[in-house]
Amino acid sequence: MLAxxxxxxxxxxxxxxxxxxxxxxxxxxxxxxxGLPDTSVRxxxxxxxxxxxxxxxxxxxxxxxxxxxPADVKKEGASFxxxxxxxxxxxxxQVKTDKLKDYVFLGELALDxxxxxxxxxxxxxxxxxxxxxxxxxxxxxxxxxAGVIESLSVYPVxxxxxxxxxxxxxxxxxxxxxxxxxxxxxxxxxxxxxxDVKGQMFAKRALEVAAAGxxxxxxxxxxxxxxxxxxxxxxxxxxDLSLEESIETTKIHSVSGNLDGLSLIATRPFRSPHHTIxxxxxxxxxxxxxxxxxxxxxxxxxxxxxxxxxxxxVLEVLRQPLEDGVVTISRAVxxxxxxxxxxxxxxxxxxxxxxxxxxxxxxxxxxxKIQKYHSRVSGPLLDRIDMHVEVPRLKFTExxxxxxxxxxxxxxxxxNQARAIQQDRFQKExxxxxxxxxxxxxLKKHCQLTTESQELLKNAINKLNLSARAxxxxxxxxxxxxxxDNQPQIQSSHIAEALQYRSLDKNLFA
Amino acid sequence: xxxxxxVNAAGSLGKARLKGLLDFYQEPELVLKCSEEELLKTGLVxxxxxxSLRTIKKHFDLDREYKLLEKHKVRIVTIRDxxxxxxxxxxxxxxxxxxxxxxxxxEDIFAxxxxxxxxxxxxxxxxxxxxxxxxxxxxxxxxSGLARGIDTxxxxxxxxxxxxxxxxxxxxxxxxxxxxxxxxxxxxxKHGAVVSEYPMxxxxxxxxxxxxxRIISGLSxxxxxxxxxxxSGSLITAQCALEQGREVFAVPGNITxxxxxxxxxxxxxxxxxxxxxxxxxxxxxxxxxxxAGKKKAKKQECFSFPADEQENAVLDLIGNEPINxxxxxxxxxxxxxxxxxxxxxxxxxxxxxxxxxKNYVRTI
Numbered sequence: 001m002l003a004x005x006x007x008x009x010x011x012x013x014x015x016x017x018x019x020x021x022x023x024x025x026x027x028x029x030x031x032x033x034x035g036l037p038d039t040s041v042r043x044x045x046x047x048x049x050x051x052x053x054x055x056x057x058x059x060x061x062x063x064x065x066x067x068x069x070p071a072d073v074k075k076e077g078a079s080f081x082x083x084x085x086x087x088x089x090x091x092x093x094q095v096k097t098d099k100l101k102d103y104v105f106l107g108e109l110a111l112d113x114x115x116x117x118x119x120x121x122x123x124x125x126x127x128x129x130x131x132x133x134x135x136x137x138x139x140x141x142x143x144x145x146a147g148v149i150e151s152l153s154v155y156p157v158x159x160x161x162x163x164x165x166x167x168x169x170x171x172x173x174x175x176x177x178x179x180x181x182x183x184x185x186x187x188x189x190x191x192x193x194x195x196d197v198k199g200q201m202f203a204k205r206a207l208e209v210a211a212a213g214x215x216x217x218x219x220x221x222x223x224x225x226x227x228x229x230x231x232x233x234x235x236x237x238x239x240d241l242s243l244e245e246s247i248e249t250t251k252i253h254s255v256s257g258n259l260d261g262l263s264l265i266a267t268r269p270f271r272s273p274h275h276t277i278x279x280x281x282x283x284x285x286x287x288x289x290x291x292x293x294x295x296x297x298x299x300x301x302x303x304x305x306x307x308x309x310x311x312x313x314v315l316e317v318l319r320q321p322l323e324d325g326v327v328t329i330s331r332a333v334x335x336x337x338x339x340x341x342x343x344x345x346x347x348x349x350x351x352x353x354x355x356x357x358x359x360x361x362x363x364x365x366x367x368x369k370i371q372k373y374h375s376r377v378s379g380p381l382l383d384r385i386d387m388h389v390e391v392p393r394l395k396f397t398e399x400x401x402x403x404x405x406x407x408x409x410x411x412x413x414x415x416n417q418a419r420a421i422q423q424d425r426f427q428k429e430x431x432x433x434x435x436x437x438x439x440x441x442x443l444k445k446h447c448q449l450t451t452e453s454q455e456l457l458k459n460a461i462n463k464l465n466l467s468a469r470a471x472x473x474x475x476x477x478x479x480x481x482x483x484x485d486n487q488p489q490i491q492s493s494h495i496a497e498a499l500q501y502r503s504l505d506k507n508l509f510a
Numbered sequence: 511x512x513x514x515x516x517v518n519a520a521g522s523l524g525k526a527r528l529k530g531l532l533d534f535y536q537e538p539e540l541v542l543k544c545s546e547e548e549l550l551k552t553g554l555v556x557x558x559x560x561x562s563l564r565t566i567k568k569h570f571d572l573d574r575e576y577k578l579l580e581k582h583k584v585r586i587v588t589i590r591d592x593x594x595x596x597x598x599x600x601x602x603x604x605x606x607x608x609x610x611x612x613x614x615x616x617e618d619i620f621a622x623x624x625x626x627x628x629x630x631x632x633x634x635x636x637x638x639x640x641x642x643x644x645x646x647x648x649x650x651x652x653x654s655g656l657a658r659g660i661d662t663x664x665x666x667x668x669x670x671x672x673x674x675x676x677x678x679x680x681x682x683x684x685x686x687x688x689x690x691x692x693x694x695x696x697x698x699x700k701h702g703a704v705v706s707e708y709p710m711x712x713x714x715x716x717x718x719x720x721x722x723x724r725i726i727s728g729l730s731x732x733x734x735x736x737x738x739x740x741x742s743g744s745l746i747t748a749q750c751a752l753e754q755g756r757e758v759f760a761v762p763g764n765i766t767x768x769x770x771x772x773x774x775x776x777x778x779x780x781x782x783x784x785x786x787x788x789x790x791x792x793x794x795x796x797x798x799x800x801x802a803g804k805k806k807a808k809k810q811e812c813f814s815f816p817a818d819e820q821e822n823a824v825l826d827l828i829g830n831e832p833i834n835x836x837x838x839x840x841x842x843x844x845x846x847x848x849x850x851x852x853x854x855x856x857x858x859x860x861x862x863x864x865x866x867x868k869n870y871v872r873t874i
Contacts, residue, residue, distance in 0.1 A: 199836055200836065201836060201839055201846060202835050202836060202839070202846055202868060205845075205846040205847075221867075222867075350866055350867070356866050356867070357832075357865060357866030357867025357868075357869060358867060359832070359834070359867070359869075362764075362766055362767075366629040366630065366631065366769075367629075367630055367631060367632060367635065368629055390866065390867055390868045392834055392835075392836070392867040392868050392869070393867075394834075394836060456854075456858075459858055460854060460857075460858060463857060463858050463860075464857065464864075481847065485847075492851070493847055493848070493850070493851045494847070496847075496850045496851040496853075496854040496855075497846065497847045497850040497851070499850070499854055500846075500850045500853075500854075503866075503868075506864060508864060508865060508866040509632075509866055
């Protein structure tokens with residue numbers, strides 16, 4: 001007897017349908033899986049055998065061949081267990097086949113027949129939206145993410161026996177009901193707020209500018225000055241996530257399996273990998289490619305604390321995604337693209353001991369040591385960071401001002417307004433959404449300076465000893481400050497403020 | 511000239527003794543002719559010297575030396591020549607000849623040596639640059655050793671102030687050390703001189719550096735030590751200066767800064783504490799006369815950029831102790847963008863300076 005069951009697998013962040021074909025023929029008992037299965041798929045033989053036995057069903061003692069089509073793509077993971085088990089039972093006549101072709105089955109089997117969660121349920125549900133099927137059978141744990149696709153019927157299940165009974169018409173499955181809007185609104189709140197940070201008005205203003213223009217930013221400050229605290233609150237002042245962005249982000253997290261029962265990620269992600277991270281973990285890849293930290297921070301913030309401590313090769317691979325907004329992973333067999341549109345926030349100490357410029361503690365580093373420390377961050381990477389901002393450690397008395405700190409919502413309102421201006425500005429451009437993405441031609445068009453501000457900039461560059469590469473970046477940031485100010489023309493005060501955000505160019509540490 | 515080069519090359523490790531030998535024999539030719547036993551009998555040299563003289567006589571490549579002299583535009587000035595620096599001639603152990611790229615002029619007699627650590631702090635860099643720049647601007651020639659760190663800044667700021675500067679090397683001029691200062695050396699040769707007592711290709715050694723220090727102090731009327739550890743070459747130079755009867759000046763440092771221990775020690779031992787160029791000039795009478803005329807012109811320039819009312823309000827809060835932008839914001843009630851404009855204007859007018867950590871101080 002031959003049986004066919006549909007299941008699905010993820011390649012990159014998109015899913016494709018897999019047909020599981022099971023043939024049972026007389027002969028010596030055997031159980032073979034073909035169609036480029038990897039170890040975890042091959043091991044599903046043992047899981048399927050035990051699960052069937054422990055669900056009060058019969059495991060056939062005949063010659064069984066399982067084929068997974070398309071046969072030329074490598075299969076990985078344990079999410080085909082359920083489909084394989086059902087295929088065997090159908091081929092053996094224990095399950096009726098009439099309903100089988102109308103559903104797609106996902107699930108990893110435990111030895112007792114219960115069904116465990118899988119990765120990439122959202123991607124799979126998205127891919128199935130177009131297919132002519134009646135619904136998708138998913139593990140209970142994955143129902144929320146699959147339910148995000150409202151046009152698809154989602155049936156959560158907990159046990160193999162439950163599925164068998166459903167197919168045989170002995171019981172009904174309950175369709176999972178999901179309110180997308182309600183979930184989106186419920187999830188789009190942050191636990192932290194900008195007003196948690198006392199004082200630091202300069203650094204906060206810098207973050208506001210960075211958020212408004214999508215500028216990558218480097219925070220430089222002594223230990224304990226609040227760099228991490230500030231960075232963590234950056235997502236809360238970024239523009240609200242749209243539903244499409246939210247689904248896109250959730251998809252990536254779903255594929256890498258760290259959604260943890262959450263239906264939808266409606267807040268901007270904040271990822272902060274440790275500085276010992278490898279290049280593959282940061283950028284994505286591996287024998288079975290997985291999205292890296294840059295993709296997990298898609299539409300959000302990637303925070304690199306202790307920037308100079310990262311391995312050099314790790315920082316160098318960041319350059320492509322920072323430029324293109326995507327990561328392309330090329331392997332001999334295939335080439336995958338993961339989205340990676342993120343804002344980079346990096347943090348570092350001003351010097352190896354950490355106390356250069358600190359009011360309380362003396363810095364013990366010689367200039368040579370400081371230069372060596374700074375040179376660990378390469379020029380090309382620094383070129384992609386528009387703003388360097390010093391975050392000084394504050395005295396207690398300076399932190400306890402009477403002025404109430406602004407809430408994230410208030411700052412976000414200004415950011416949204418500035419972004420709206422930018423959207424208007426770039427509506428005809430491709431791949432340019434905010435000021436940070438401006439190329440040389442855009443600068444010429446949108447960042448014209450008056451003679452007065454040109455004079456100021458020229459004078460300042462000479463006086464402050466700024467390097468030439470700073471020039472374009474100052475223009476971009478000044479444009480953003482102008483947008484926050486709702487001014488169509490860049491004013492000299494905007495240039496003056498933009499100059500404040502180029503600390504590393506000013507030779508302050510040597 | 512051959513004989514001069516050969517005798518000078520032989521004394522690579524005992525250059526200070528050559529002067530005595532020359533005084534005794536009068537002509538280098540005689541030194542070369544004498545047998546080793548005769549030389550030893552004078553008691554002026556040791557066996558190390560006679561050994562090296564033997565090797566030099568056999569192996570020294572004079573042709574190559576002349577080619578290098580031509581290539582690097584270097585000439586040799588012996589102690590008998592008229593353009594041998596007068597101040598150097600009468601020091602103990604004066605070099606019998608100098609390799610010189612560029613020129614020394616009569617006014618180079620008004621020279622101050624500026625030396626300091628290679629492993630400097632930002633404070634040392636600022637002070638070295640400020641003091642040498644101002645001195646050079648007043649017509650004082652800055653003498654230093656072209657080493658990394660303080661020496662480099664002394665030369666650079668003297669050049670930037672369109673003044674004269676002299677670099678004394680611890681190795682041959684063709685074997686430039688440190689190599690990154692090659693361009694600087696060429697610049698110095700145009701506005702002063704690069705001098706060395708070593709054959710063109712001789713590599714510097716740990717003995718040659720202390721030896722060249724006697725030339726730095728010898729060429730100068732006074733020696734300014736900017737930043738130095740207690741066991742550093744700069745203190746050896748200060749010792750040389752004292753032996754040669756030169757004034758020693760030192761810039762005081764923070765007592766917690768290990769690179770300032772040497773200079774603070776010097777001050778304890780009686781060196782003059784320096785806060786500005788005036789402290790040096792008033793101590794040396796001929797410098798007083800040199801700089802008397804130039805002082806007034808400088809003063810007028812300082813006040814060509816008055817600050818406006820708003821700027822003055824901020825400027826009043828900024829003193830000699832660094833003050834943070836946060837504090838300025840809290841005290842003035844101005845927003846970051848307003849403050850940024852004002853601070854930038856003040857910096858452009860050179861009334862204040864930005865330090866690390868978003869701190870601001872008045873310029874000195």
